[in-house]
Amino acid sequence: QKEVEQDPGPLSVxxxxxxxxxCTYSNSAFQYFMWYRQYSRKGPELLMYTYSSGNKEDGRFxxxxxxxxxxxxxxxxxxxxxxxxxxxxxxxxxxxxxxxGAGTRLTVKP
Amino acid sequence: EAxxxxxxxxxxxxxxxxxxxxxSPISGHTSVYWYQQALGLGLQFLLWxxxxxxxxxxxxxxxxxxxxxxxYSSELNVNALELEDSxxxxxxxxxxxxxxxxxxGSGTRLTVV
Numbered sequence: 749q750k751e752v753e754q755d756p757g758p759l760s761v762x763x764x765x766x767x768x769x770x771c772t773y774s775n776s777a778f779q780y781f782m783w784y785r786q787y788s789r790k791g792p793e794l795l796m797y798t799y800s801s802g803n804k805e806d807g808r809f810x811x812x813x814x815x816x817x818x819x820x821x822x823x824x825x826x827x828x829x830x831x832x833x834x835x836x837x838x839x840x841x842x843x844x845x846x847x848x849g850a851g852t853r854l855t856v857k858p
Numbered sequence: 859e860a861x862x863x864x865x866x867x868x869x870x871x872x873x874x875x876x877x878x879x880x881x882s883p884i885s886g887h888t889s890v891y892w893y894q895q896a897l898g899l900g901l902q903f904l905l906w907x908x909x910x911x912x913x914x915x916x917x918x919x920x921x922x923x924x925x926x927x928x929x930y931s932s933e934l935n936v937n938a939l940e941l942e943d944s945x946x947x948x949x950x951x952x953x954x955x956x957x958x959x960x961x962x963g964s965g966t967r968l969t970v971v
Contacts (some may be wrong), residue, residue, distance in 0.1 A: 792948070848903075
């Protein structure tokens with residue numbers, strides 16, 4: 749079993765839609781949770797960072813962590829074509845490397 | 859501020875050869891991480907270096923090795939290349955502990971023929 753599971757998609761939505769991206773993880777020791785965005789032929793860039801459970805909002809993006817169910821979510825409101833990318837969830841515990849999901853490829857159509 | 863830089867951008871090698879990939883972290887970052895991103899498999903953790911020491915290693919054979927230099931730059935060596943080693947190799951750096959996420963380079967695309 750992979751430590752972080754993510755549906756690879758692909759996911760295609762019309763411009764303006766609300767996008768929901770989800771991951772599950774298996775290691776209850778994970779404390780830090782991140783979402784990365786990766787454009788084609790580029791390295792991943794950090795989008796959202798949360799510690800433990802709860803919500804975090806940044807503009808059109810909301811990250812949600814539910815540690816009781818080991819569930820990580822990213823919501824994108826008013827999606828734009830420029831949001832088209834692969835989104836990777838990641839989890840880590842204290843002082844160790846990060847474990848990534850497989851990534852979900854998102855296309856937002858104008 | 860310069861980001862994480864990786865070289866070369868592309869590398870083509872023949873099966874059985876050795877490949878050397880290089881990474882320069884962001885100034886002030888002491889930790890360097892290497893990941894393999896093969897098509898459809900996501901990011902697979904390879905190696906983590908901090909302060910010149912190997913801190914952790916992923917589930918890869920010993921022919922994948924590396925080191926970190928006193929200036930915190932790092933290199934990844936892959937010996938006895940196999941066709942399935944073809945992938946994008948990403949380097950990331952972070953401050954000690956990496957609690958605020960990693961900054962990635964754009965990667966080295968390794969093709970083994």
